[in-house]
Amino acid sequence: xxxxxxxxxxxxxxxxxxxxxxxxxxxxxxxxxxxxxxxxxxxxxxxxxxxxxxxxxxxxxxxxxxxxxxxxxxxxxxxxxxxxxxxxxxxxxxxxxxxxxxxxxxxxxxxxxxxxxxxxxxxxxxxxxxxxxxxxxxxxxxxxxxxxxxxxxxxxxxxxxxxxxxxxxxxxxxxxxxxxxxxxxxxxxxxxxxxxxxxxxx
Numbered sequence: 001x002x003x004x005x006x007x008x009x010x011x012x013x014x015x016x017x018x019x020x021x022x023x024x025x026x027x028x029x030x031x032x033x034x035x036x037x038x039x040x041x042x043x044x045x046x047x048x049x050x051x052x053x054x055x056x057x058x059x060x061x062x063x064x065x066x067x068x069x070x071x072x073x074x075x076x077x078x079x080x081x082x083x084x085x086x087x088x089x090x091x092x093x094x095x096x097x098x099x100x101x102x103x104x105x106x107x108x109x110x111x112x113x114x115x116x117x118x119x120x121x122x123x124x125x126x127x128x129x130x131x132x133x134x135x136x137x138x139x140x141x142x143x144x145x146x147x148x149x150x151x152x153x154x155x156x157x158x159x160x161x162x163x164x165x166x167x168x169x170x171x172x173x174x175x176x177x178x179x180x181x182x183x184x185x186x187x188x189x190x191x192x193x194x195x196x197x198x199x200x201x202x
Contacts (some may be wrong), residue, residue, distance in 0.1 A: 013089035020082040027075045034068035 011019070041061045048054050 013085055013092060017082055017085045017089060020078055020085065024075055024078050024082070027071050027078070031068055031071045031075070034064050034071065037064050038068075 038061060041057050041064070045054060045057050048057065
């Protein structure tokens with residue numbers, strides 16, 4: 001009967017670092033237990049009067065100290081190993097990032113080349129000229145649409161000034177009892193005559 005052993009896949013650097021962290025945490029628990037035991041022994045020695053009990057407690061404390069030192073050495077070694085693993089993972093991550101950037105740039109360059117083949121410089125220049133012509137045409141249309149047809153070009157400025165001078169003074173009521181239509185006509189006639197006289201003098 002033959003047995004076929006399946007090769008387990010190698011752990012990644014990140015998984016290895018996580019495994020080391022778990023071991024370090026376990027050693028930290030052992031170191032904390034040693035510290036708690038040493039504190040208990042020290043507390044018991046403060047109230048112990050029996051020399052034999054004091055000697056036994058000191059021997060036990062020395063054993064705990066020796067055990068704690070072993071744990072501390074193990075922890076220091078694991079921390080050094082984890083540092084090397086983390087540095088290796090960082091280098092591998094940088095290399096992977098460089099490969100991804102290179103692939104992305106390569107794809108971008110290929111796509112840009114395809115787009116450049118579709119774009120012709122002479123076509124761009126022709127389109128630019130057409131846009132300029134359309135802009136000029138739009139300006140002409142706007143100029144035509146903005147023309148005003150409400151005011152004639154042959155307006156007599158003297159007539160406008162006469163009308164304006166008559167607006168400056170308050171108009172006298174035409175239908176009041178104190179003023180007759182004849183008097184109103186005479187007032188208007190006098191204003192027109194004085195204006196024409198002033199114009200001729202000027």
